[in-house]
Amino acid sequence: MNPDQLEEVVQLQQKRQDLFEKAQQEALESQVSMTPAFIWDTLSKIDCSKHIEKKGNLTYLSWAWAYGIMMRNYPEMQFYIADDEVQQDGTILVNVIVTIGDMTRKMWLPVMDHRNKPVANPNAFQINSTRMRCLTKCFALFGLGHYIYAGEDLPLSDE
DSSP: OOHHHHHHHHHHHHHHHHHHHHHHHHHHHHHHTTSHHHHHHHHHTSOOGGGEEEETTEEEEOHHHHHHHHHHHOTTOEEEEEEEEEOTTSBEEEEEEEEETTEEEEEEEEOBOTTSOBOBSOOHHHHHHHHHHHHHHHHHTTTTTHHHHTTOSSOOOOO
């Protein structure tokens, strides 16, 4: 092997080593970004105020916007609409499960009317709307818009 070939082999080995180290660093950063504390810290700082909707005295966060934010930050996130629970009085409790990495949260919500009262024998539209509100509420368990449920307008800052 001549000196030029030897130099080329050394350069290729160095590139391979650099790529390997970069992949290891990215894997480590990915693991850090999947801890419950990191997820909460990331999502709880997001200002949702421009995406809040009010109906009567109730405050809602747009589920489509919330889903987009979750996917932008955690594209590996998965959600599952669990079986609805029909209560003895004909009202329905919907259940949603969200998973990010190894962290799973479950939220439940009754199908309610515009006065925030449970609805007996709800129709498909009411059930669907409640599922999406429940999904958004479950996102709050990871930090996104959690302050809305505490009656605040904006997330707490680090200052």
